[in-house]
Amino acid sequence: MSERIVRVGLLGCGTVGAATIRLLHEHGDDIASRTGCRLQVTRVAVRDLDRVRDVPLDASAFTQDGVSIVDDPDVDIVCELLGGIEPARSLILRAFERGKAVVTANKELIANAGKDLFDASDATGMDLYFEAAVGGGVPLIRSLKESLAGERISRVTGIVNGTTNYILSQMTDHGWSFEDALAEAQRLGYAEADPTADVEGFDAAAKCAILASIAFNTRVVADDVFREGIAGVQPQAIADAARLGYVVKLLAIAELEDDEISARVHPAMIPTSHPLASVRDAFNAVFVEGEKVGQLMFYGRGAGGDPTATAVVGDLVSAARNRLAGTRGLGCTCVYERRVRPMDDTRGQYYLDLHVEDRPGVLAEVAEHFGRNGVSIERVWQEGFGDEANLVFITHRAQEGAFQKTVQALRELSAVRAVSSVVRVEGEE
Ligand SMILES: NC(=O)c1ccc[n+]([C@@H]2O[C@H](COP(=O)([O-])OP(=O)(O)OC[C@H]3O[C@@H](n4cnc5c(N)ncnc54)[C@H](OP(=O)(O)O)[C@@H]3O)[C@@H](O)[C@H]2O)c1
Numbered sequence: 001m002s003e004r005i006v007r008v009g010l011l012g013c014g015t016v017g018a019a020t021i022r023l024l025h026e027h028g029d030d031i032a033s034r035t036g037c038r039l040q041v042t043r044v045a046v047r048d049l050d051r052v053r054d055v056p057l058d059a060s061a062f063t064q065d066g067v068s069i070v071d072d073p074d075v076d077i078v079c080e081l082l083g084g085i086e087p088a089r090s091l092i093l094r095a096f097e098r099g100k101a102v103v104t105a106n107k108e109l110i111a112n113a114g115k116d117l118f119d120a121s122d123a124t125g126m127d128l129y130f131e132a133a134v135g136g137g138v139p140l141i142r143s144l145k146e147s148l149a150g151e152r153i154s155r156v157t158g159i160v161n162g163t164t165n166y167i168l169s170q171m172t173d174h175g176w177s178f179e180d181a182l183a184e185a186q187r188l189g190y191a192e193a194d195p196t197a198d199v200e201g202f203d204a205a206a207k208c209a210i211l212a213s214i215a216f217n218t219r220v221v222a223d224d225v226f227r228e229g230i231a232g233v234q235p236q237a238i239a240d241a242a243r244l245g246y247v248v249k250l251l252a253i254a255e256l257e258d259d260e261i262s263a264r265v266h267p268a269m270i271p272t273s274h275p276l277a278s279v280r281d282a283f284n285a286v287f288v289e290g291e292k293v294g295q296l297m298f299y300g301r302g303a304g305g306d307p308t309a310t311a312v313v314g315d316l317v318s319a320a321r322n323r324l325a326g327t328r329g330l331g332c333t334c335v336y337e338r339r340v341r342p343m344d345d346t347r348g349q350y351y352l353d354l355h356v357e358d359r360p361g362v363l364a365e366v367a368e369h370f371g372r373n374g375v376s377i378e379r380v381w382q383e384g385f386g387d388e389a390n391l392v393f394i395t396h397r398a399q400e401g402a403f404q405k406t407v408q409a410l411r412e413l414s415a416v417r418a419v420s421s422v423v424r425v426e427g428e429e
Helices: 015-026 026-033 066-069 088-099 107-123 141-147 162-174 178-187 200-217 233-243 305-325 360-371 401-413
Strands: 005-012 035-046 076-081 101-104 155-160 245-259 259-273 285-292 293-299 348-354 377-383 388-394 416-425
Touching: 005 015, 005 066, 005 305, 015 026, 015 035, 015 305, 026 035, 026 155, 026 305, 035 305, 066 088, 076 088, 076 305, 088 101, 088 107, 101 107, 101 305, 141 200, 155 200, 162 178, 162 233, 162 245, 162 285, 162 305, 200 245, 200 259, 233 245, 233 259, 233 348, 233 377, 233 388, 233 416, 348 360, 348 401, 360 377, 360 388, 360 401
Parallel strands: 005 035, 005 076, 076 101, 259 416
Antiparallel strands: 155 245, 155 285, 245 259, 285 293, 348 388, 348 416, 377 388
């Protein structure tokens, strides 16, 4: 195959940027012979020009001026690997105006400002690829958007944050508290010094918004996604889950029901027989359910420089081939305006652990509040006695709003000393 050179301007040379440069260097010949494109990184924007970088590129390629890269006539494709909203957003919009395709790994940007970017991409006819934004090295976006273009997807359930999956795996294996598991994750470099984006579910919510948008062809933004992190997950709930045949995972769930979308991120008990239950440590997996295809599962390393760089390079190859062919890949597919259902209107099953007074009649008092709100109980048992007495419930499927009303009423009941844990139960139907 004859090969043609396509020049790439990189914005950012951190974990993913540096791995992308190295991958293009190491696999450049293979990529050129397989695809007919030789991808050449010509310029790179960074913040700190003095930082030592382990990349096979001359120092003269580096600049602090991202605009000069976007404007450079010797750059054909802009690859945004800065992270954050600005200046990434403005630089991408400028690249489209300059007639350049863009590849990005920026989930935060796509989930919050995706509409502006896709509108500009459509208006200018320039490609916008973002495979690495969800699932790192796991090829999800292209699979959902292109390989499954003929399918009607009903649900996407994902473990899309490696840090929280690692923490929950440690809590499950060792009976550790959340705090101890987080400290271990930080010590090993799986969690950042400020772990908020991961443990509070912001990272997973951005990815959930992107998955829901693609799966259901409707623009879903990060703020549309219900979000609950893992800081409140108690070792007791994990132990109860194990006894009942469940495992606790932080799930990103996007569902289509009665033409309405539900998008949510929260810890959930899933049966140990569910394919996602065996996804351990920092791995990611996304389980897709469709009308004709049935069940699919995508599994792999959701973060890290090298895995993520493979997704970036795959996008660069697509953008480069389109450019050489004078064509464009599939643009924005958010062609519907489906309603995103408020969390209170969704239905689910719940585990509830109450610390209660240990005296006759308490169970009846508590059960009355379930009945009043139309939440029916599937199982109930008592653990401990005296000052250590807990009542634990698993409900049947109920409306979230009705269940939350029940919990609120129980918090105010004098017989209930504390609501120790609430965990949703998924994957039973
Ligand atoms: N890391 C992962 O495993 C992973 C996985 C999937 C997706 N992503 C996404 O990939 C993107 C990059 O992540 P990363 O982990 O590679 O980040 P990172 O290690 O923090 O690297 C960011 C790079 O951008 C440069 N930079 C930041 N602001 C800049 C500015 N205003 N002007 C010029 N350069 C600037 C930094 O320069 P200096 O080096 O001089 O500081 C650095 O080279 C993010 O959107 C992230 O969400 C990351």
